[in-house]
Amino acid sequence: MLLLNDKQFFTEFSVNxxxxxxxxxxxxxxxxxxxxxxxxxxxxxDAMYKTNKYDLPFVQIVGVTxxxxxxxIAFFFIINEKxxxxxxxxxxxxxxxxxxxxxxxIVTDRELALMNACQQVFPDATRLLCRWHITENIKKHxxxxxxxxxxxxxxxxxxxxxxxxxxWIFKYKExxxxxxxxxxxxxxxxxxxxxxxxxxxxxxYLCEKNSSLDKFVCCIYxxxxxxxxxxxxxxxxxxxxxxxxxxxxxxxxxxxxxxxEALDILEGELQRSNRHQLDSSNCGCKLxxxxxxxxxxxxxxxxxxxxxxxxxxIDVFWRKLDLxxxxxxxxxxxxxxxxxxxxKENFTKQSKAxxxxxxxxxxxxxxxxxxxxxxxxxxxxxEIPDLNPxxxxxxxxxxxxxxxxxxxxxHPLMKEILDMFHPYITHVQDIKGDxxxxxxxxxxxxxxxxxxxxxxxxxLLDELLSSYDVYARVFIDGIDELRNSLCFSQSLAPAEHxxxxxxxxxxxxxxxxxxxxxxxxxxxxxxxxxxxxxxxxMSTISACWISxxxxxxxxxxxxxxxxxxxxxxxxxxNLKTPVITIENYC
Numbered sequence: 001m002l003l004l005n006d007k008q009f010f011t012e013f014s015v016n017x018x019x020x021x022x023x024x025x026x027x028x029x030x031x032x033x034x035x036x037x038x039x040x041x042x043x044x045x046d047a048m049y050k051t052n053k054y055d056l057p058f059v060q061i062v063g064v065t066x067x068x069x070x071x072x073i074a075f076f077f078i079i080n081e082k083x084x085x086x087x088x089x090x091x092x093x094x095x096x097x098x099x100x101x102x103x104x105x106i107v108t109d110r111e112l113a114l115m116n117a118c119q120q121v122f123p124d125a126t127r128l129l130c131r132w133h134i135t136e137n138i139k140k141h142x143x144x145x146x147x148x149x150x151x152x153x154x155x156x157x158x159x160x161x162x163x164x165x166x167x168w169i170f171k172y173k174e175x176x177x178x179x180x181x182x183x184x185x186x187x188x189x190x191x192x193x194x195x196x197x198x199x200x201x202x203x204x205y206l207c208e209k210n211s212s213l214d215k216f217v218c219c220i221y222x223x224x225x226x227x228x229x230x231x232x233x234x235x236x237x238x239x240x241x242x243x244x245x246x247x248x249x250x251x252x253x254x255x256x257x258x259x260x261e262a263l264d265i266l267e268g269e270l271q272r273s274n275r276h277q278l279d280s281s282n283c284g285c286k287l288x289x290x291x292x293x294x295x296x297x298x299x300x301x302x303x304x305x306x307x308x309x310x311x312x313x314i315d316v317f318w319r320k321l322d323l324x325x326x327x328x329x330x331x332x333x334x335x336x337x338x339x340x341x342x343x344k345e346n347f348t349k350q351s352k353a354x355x356x357x358x359x360x361x362x363x364x365x366x367x368x369x370x371x372x373x374x375x376x377x378x379x380x381x382x383e384i385p386d387l388n389p390x391x392x393x394x395x396x397x398x399x400x401x402x403x404x405x406x407x408x409x410x411h412p413l414m415k416e417i418l419d420m421f422h423p424y425i426t427h428v429q430d431i432k433g434d435x436x437x438x439x440x441x442x443x444x445x446x447x448x449x450x451x452x453x454x455x456x457x458x459x460l461l462d463e464l465l466s467s468y469d470v471y472a473r474v475f476i477d478g479i480d481e482l483r484n485s486l487c488f489s490q491s492l493a494p495a496e497h498x499x500x501x502x503x504x505x506x507x508x509x510x511x512x513x514x515x516x517x518x519x520x521x522x523x524x525x526x527x528x529x530x531x532x533x534x535x536x537x538m539s540t541i542s543a544c545w546i547s548x549x550x551x552x553x554x555x556x557x558x559x560x561x562x563x564x565x566x567x568x569x570x571x572x573x574n575l576k577t578p579v580i581t582i583e584n585y586c
Contacts, residue, residue, distance in 0.1 A: 003217050012092040017357055024085055025213075026076040026092040029224040033096060035231065036073045038323040039065050040097055042187060043073070043106045043125070045114060046195040047081065051203065053210040057081055060202070061093065062195045064187070066259040066320045067234035070194045071227045075220060077213075086117035094121055104185050107192055126185060187291055187317060188265075198223075234259075235321045235487050240462055250302040250309050256458060257311055257489055262293060262318035269296045270303060292317060322488045324497065417519050434492050438499025442508055454489060460504065461486040463511035474530070475503050482507075506530060537570050538563035 004011050010028040015021060028036070040063070047059045054077070061073040074093050078085040106118050107128045118127055205219035238260045246255065246263045248270075254263060269287055273296040287295040292315025294302070302309050311319065320326065347358055411428045429444055431437040439453040439460075448455065464471055464483060472479050481500060488497035501518065502525060509516050509527040516527040538560055557564075 003214050007217065007221055009217070010096060014088065015361075020360070023079040024076065024088055026074065026089050027217075028074045028093075028096060029072065029220060031228050032072050032074070032224050034323050035065070035071045035228070036063060037097060037325045038320060039063050039071070039317075040326055041104045041185075041317050042189050043103045043122075044189065044192050044195045045106065045108045045118075046192045046199065047111070048199045048203070050209050051206060051211060052077070052216065053212060058216075059086075059089065060195055060198055062198050064189060064194060065231055065234065066261065066318050067231070067238055068259070068261045069227070069231045069234050070198060071231060072198060072220065072224055075216075081111065081113055083113040083116050086114045087120060090117050090121040105187065105189060107189055109192060128189075185290065185292055185315070231323075232483070232487065236461065236465060236483075238321055239458060239487070239489065240465065248303070249306060250299070253308040253311050254314065256454075257321075258314050258318045259321065262291075262314060265291060265293055266299060266309070269293075270299050272296055273300045291315070319489075322490070322497065323484075324488065324490070324494045418524065421519065421524075435495070435498055436488075436491065436493050438501075438504070442512075446512060446514075457486055457488065459511055460507045463507050471507075474506070478503055502527075536563060537567035539567050540564070 004027055008030045010030065010033055012026040013022060014024045016023050042064050044062050044064075045059065047057045049057060051058055056077045056079065059076050059078065061075070062070055063073050064070055074089075074096075076089040076092075078089060103122060103125050105128065106122060106125045108114050108118065109129065115127065118125070201223060202216075202219060205223065206215060238258070239256050241260065242255055243260065243263070245267050246260075248267075251263060251266070254266075265287070287293045294309060294313050299309070301307075316326070343358075343362075347355060350358060411430075413428050413430060414422060414425070417425065429441075431440045431444070431450060434440075436453045436457075439456045440450040443452045443456045444450055446456070461483070464479075464486065468479075471482075475482060478500070482503045485497050485500045485504070505516050505518055505525070505527040508514065509529045510531070513529060518525050518527065541557060541564065
């Protein structure tokens with residue numbers, strides 16, 4: 001328990017009131033909690049056995065991201081696989097979501113206690129049975145009785161007849177037969193294979209059957225860290241990479257805004273439509289119901305008409321390419337006065353033994369490392385360094401110098417800028433404060449307008465990733481924070497996705513080849529590009545510029561003298577070129 005607290009896991013537990021032994025333990029890795037709140041859509045639940053020295057069932061819950069990456073959500077040890085134990089654990093899980101979207105799909109095997117608990121705790125979710133487990137059960141119970149391969153093939157062909165049986169399967173067919181399950185959102189998740197795969201990885205890390213809780217926690221900690229890296233990489237790939245087969249006019253509004261996996265599904269549906277000449281009469285239209293994507297006959301209309309598929313026709317699951325909560329969680333103070341009054345009222349009604357029990361439980365909340373005995377052997381059996389030495393500043397407001405009348409001394413934002421700069425400022429624009437404002441300001445400075453902030457994000461992320469090894473030496477520990485701040489594609493960005501200065505200033509100067517002046521109350525700083533392309537020959541300066549330039553611009557000629565000289569050295573001496581007088585055109 002102490003290790004769980006040290007590593008900042010979210011934990012819940014219950015103990016035996018008589019022996020004070022730990023009976024049920026629920027825990028979530030802190031980063032798993034972030035991913036879970038971003039992608040609460042799918043739950044896949046399964047238990048593993050004979051892995052711990054307490055002989056308790058160990059249950060793992062996993063989810064899936066829009067980019068088809070599996071992640072661990074939560075783990076729990078339970079004293080036995082009864083409905084009340086599953087109900088307790090799933091309730092603990094539900095409480096972690098706060099105000100985020102609830103899950104939409106739950107996949108389990110046919111463990112009746114678990115199925116009933118899912119129905120009670122998550123009544124609005126679509127509940128599916130693992131088709132892989134059902135197929136394995138068919139092989140286990142039927143294959144040995146059918147010796148000939150031909151007979152076995154015939155038997156498998158009769159499976160559709162079997163699912164119409166009015167007995168056991170009739171009750172559950174809507175939870176695993178394709179024609180029924182594809183009437184509800186499932187995002188292609190029809191088996192518990194993902195959680196089985198995570199079981200295998202965990203067993204590989206554990207290396208032994210009688211592992212302690214501490215070893216479980218250490219293995220889970222490393223596994224989640226690996227998952228997080230893979231998820232971030234998949235987000236970046238979906239934002240930046242363009243597959244050749246996705247280069248279709250109807251995909252233009254989707255590229256960089258939805259997961260590549262969604263585009264793969266849509267492209268496959270287009271191929272199916274072309275092969276079978278699908279229209280509304282024979283399409284089936286199941287993709288909208290099962291995956292939240294436009295179906296084949298509708299895609300054909302977009303493709304043939306030259307129209308783009310609207311972004312809002314794609315389910316929010318596929319449009320999620322960051323780890324912000326799926327719905328905003330308000331930062332409000334949480335009051336416990338009501339709960340404390342209920343506790344006092346209940347406490348006064350208890351017997352002396354009951355009061356002691358409640359007080360012990362209360363102490364356990366604040367001092368979980370004390371008074372806990374491990375469970376006895378269970379009788380349950382189952383076959384850059386930063387350019388600023390101070391901490392990086394999160395930018396939520398950015399002064400833009402490009403779009404206001406010349407007289408701007410009265411603008412409220414001028415108070416934010418040192419007086420010494422006022423005579424030289426001709427334009428100020430107040431960017432809306434939505435968390436993307438730093439990128440909106442840069443977009444305005446570059447002449448794109450506020451609404452092109454996402455283009456700026458993508459360009460800066462591309463700059464970072466294209467020279468990642470170089471920037472890793474420049475920013476050192478801050479590069480992960482910088483990368484995470486850029487990986488966001490929605491409005492109302494949370495604080496972790498605000499522009500991180502001063503590191504982003506370096507990217508801006510390098511990517512766009514500009515000199516960036518950054519003015520704040522804390523101080524002012526100028527960013528030059530860190531590098532530039534090698535010298536190239538620069539042809540003779542325009543006579544118009546030489547004749548009419550202001551004295552303050554003379555430095556341009558000095559700056560590029562080496563390139564002008566390079567041109568003169570390369571130009572053939574015997575080249576006879578007619579003289580053209582251009583002064584009169586200026």
